[in-house]
């Protein structure tokens with residue numbers, strides 16, 4: 170398969186609240202990923218960085234920040250911002266350069282030092298910025314959007330708050346022995362449902378925190394990889410699709426959806442189209458997946474993803490959760506790393522971290538959370554403003 | 565609520581309030597697609613090259629797509645009253661325009677009073693007040709209710 174790219178090295182700085190500069194986490198991950206690949210920084214022919222965000226716009230040009238900290242070598246640099254999809258954008262850039270034959274070895278780095286509490290826009294009056302206006306006119310925090318999706322699952326599909334809580338129970342157990350996870354504590358359904366409601370029906374323990382963290386990948390052409398290893402884990406697909414008009418689902422930070430008055434709603438909604446594009450590229454389907462890492466910004470959102478990535482049909486997510494299908498040991502474990510529930514979100518690092526986890530699983534290195542006979546896996550997430558993000562990784 | 569204060573829209577040009585309140589959208593003169601907030605320079609339907617838009621009031625009623633609440637005060641630039649009172653945010657689907665629009669729900673309702681599919685209508689209400697002005701915004705109310713639930 171000529172569209173394969175090898176993953177030679179993966180690494181993560183542990184997630185937490187460490188109070189250091191994001192560059193430090195990125196450099197830590199980069200050095201460990203290079204060591205994992207058996208390569209040195211001077212071997213890197215391209216560095217791509219997922220940008221971190223401050224003050225309502227990308228405040229640091231991260232690729233070059235990491236390159237400078239590692240020591241200038243003259244390696245070409247690319248930096249990407251796509252909100253929560255930033256890491257996938259950085260992976261896509263590195264992969265495209267490799268597949269185009271422009272380089273053989275690329276280093277992908279994303280790292281963040283997250284602010285406390287709700288994400289909120291910067292100060293000042295910005296009445297032409299929808300992100301400012303949604304806070305001003307509606308107080309529409311991110312959990313408001315998560316709450317809307319969760320409540321709709323309840324009223325339309327009959328989901329219960331207990332179903333939602335069980336997602337967290339599962340993920341909290343998955344992450345118990347993950348050395349990179351920030352929260353390593355099994356929580357119970359009762360504890361979750363006893364935590365304060367933030368945006369009904371979602372409780373505090375069901376909404377992901379923000380974290381410090383850093384993740385890195387060393388990617389290489391298959392030709393280059395074959396000289397060094399017999400059986401590298403491969404990237405089979407990277408999807409960075411945008412929605413198709415009209416997008417009928419209300420999304421952050423919007424006040425309204427597109428109108429389906431003149432053009433009918435597409436048969437594949439945006440979140441379904443993200444994984445669909447990845448499956449088509451890989452020549453694989455949901456039935457080929459041994460596992461998935463999806464963006465559980467809220468517990469209920471993980472259930473939406475089961476349907477969006479084709480693990481079950483619409484309305485059946487609660488059933489496959491409760492049947493244990495998505496628990497390690499089940500048919501298709503979801504978030505074996507522990508997911509955002511155990512990590513909290515380090516925005517530009519998170520999509521890269523998802524690929525790290527799948528790689529460890531495929532190599533048989535996921536100690537304490539290993540999925541037996543894992544052959545392939547998919548990551549999925551969605552960046553603010555319409556950035557699709559999905560990566561398929563296989564042996 | 566003080567009657568001396570001047571009642572002004574919290575944002576200009578997003579809604580009209582002459583007796584009843586209606587959101588102001590725009591409609592592409594080529595493909596007739598609706599937009600809210602208003603689109604003004606290029607139609608977002610990829611099959612359309614439209615550059616002309618008419619300002620149109622949107623349907624005042626729709627069906628409830630989903631709802632949730634803010635149990636804690638949202639951060640600035642939201643102006644939260646002190647003490648804070650939790651409030652509901654609703655996503656309402658407009659039948660004619662086939663689009664979902666967000667808005668707060670007027671006070672006095674609980675999550676348990678609402679259900680996906682309920683009919684909702686717009687009402688003008690206070691977003692926040694300062695010393696001189698009362699700032700107004702659109703809010704949703706379940707059709708056929710008055711005051712609180």
Ligand SMILES: [Zn+2]
Nearest residue numbers: 592595607612
């Ligand atoms: Zn048009």
